Amino acid sequence: MASQLNAFSTNIQFSEYFFSLDGPTKHRYCEKVNEIGFDPYALKKSDFSEDFAMIPRVEYPDIVNYLVLQTSWATNQQMKAYKSMDAFNFFISGWVNVLQMKEVSEDKVVVFARVNHSQRARDTPLKAWILAEKNGIVLTGHCDCMAGLSEACSHIGAMLFACETGARMQNSGPSCEQKQGNKTHNRGTKQFFFNISKCEGKPAIFSLIEPYNELFVAQEEALPNPLTEQFFKEEYMKLGFESLLSKGKEITIDINKEQCLLIESSTREQSNSRIWYQQRAGRITASKLKSVCHTKFN
Numbered sequence: 001m002a003s004q005l006n007a008f009s010t011n012i013q014f015s016e017y018f019f020s021l022d023g024p025t026k027h028r029y030c031e032k033v034n035e036i037g038f039d040p041y042a043l044k045k046s047d048f049s050e051d052f053a054m055i056p057r058v059e060y061p062d063i064v065n066y067l068v069l070q071t072s073w074a075t076n077q078q079m080k081a082y083k084s085m086d087a088f089n090f091f092i093s094g095w096v097n098v099l100q101m102k103e104v105s106e107d108k109v110v111v112f113a114r115v116n117h118s119q120r121a122r123d124t125p126l127k128a129w130i131l132a133e134k135n136g137i138v139l140t141g142h143c144d145c146m147a148g149l150s151e152a153c154s155h156i157g158a159m160l161f162a163c164e165t166g167a168r169m170q171n172s173g174p175s176c177e178q179k180q181g182n183k184t185h186n187r188g189t190k191q192f193f194f195n196i197s198k199c200e201g202k203p204a205i206f207s208l209i210e211p212y213n214e215l216f217v218a219q220e221e222a223l224p225n226p227l228t229e230q231f232f233k234e235e236y237m238k239l240g241f242e243s244l245l246s247k248g249k250e251i252t253i254d255i256n257k258e259q260c261l262l263i264e265s266s267t268r269e270q271s272n273s274r275i276w277y278q279q280r281a282g283r284i285t286a287s288k289l290k291s292v293c294h295t296k297f298n
């Protein structure tokens with residue numbers, strides 16, 4: 001097992017998440033990543049595409065195939081009453097954030113999404129991904145919730161329902177031949193989406209449609225990268241105070257008003273929030289400001 005892990009890890013950049021796993025779970029995750037050729041958790045937002053046309057053509061039988069036959073996560077009876085499943089309700093409640101796609105090969109694609117917690121809507125969303133054939137056959141999946149380690153959970157299920165809806169919308173769109181004559185139809189659809197965007201609430205279908213999917217960007221993605229990622233380098237540990245000061249002058253910090261407000265609103269729970277830890281590292285927080293102003297270096 002160990003030798004296989006070593007062989008896999010030579011040219012793939014693994015995520016911190018991977019290193020936090022152990023035993024058979026780590027080995028299985030490694031197998032999945034090896035099949036894909038990259039670790040979806042190690043990618044940045046910019047590595048993915050949000051192009052609607054890249055959503056695999058998942059249909060209802062593909063969902064049954066994956067959740068019932070392949071993973072035994074759900075039963076036929078549950079699927080028969082899928083509208084009462086958590087997975088379906090997570091999707092229609094708008095808890096699946098923007099679907100992000102990355103092509104694996106000519107016929108396969110990885111879909112990644114953040115899915116809000118079932119109970120704790122304000123917690124950092126869970127991260128789920130699936131590997132699917134572009135024609136909709138789901139090959140494997142993963143989620144960083146406890147249940148997701150076994151390839152299927154409500155969050156993966158919710159993503160599958162999101163893909164299924166996306167695929168249905170693609171199928172109901174005009175074909176290439178029809179496109180020319182259907183400009184009016186397209187304008188009508190656009191106007192329809194625009195009109196419902198003015199209503200109160202956040203229709204789940206908007207998580208699939210640009211530009212409305214911006215409403216579904218997980219808070220963590222809209223926040224600036226933690227300062228520790230921008231500042232910290234192993235080599236700086238050996239530098240003296242003066243050298244650190246001059247290094248500091250080379251660094252520029254870009255932060256806009258929206259990000260400031262978002263940091264404030266998403267860290268109100270302080271130590272109960274993971275974002276609070278991430279964003280305070282490297283910052284002079286209000287409670288430290290006085291000491292900073294009064295500290296003498298000499």
Ligand SMILES: [Zn+2]
Binds near residue numbers: 153154155156
């Ligand atoms: Zn999950």
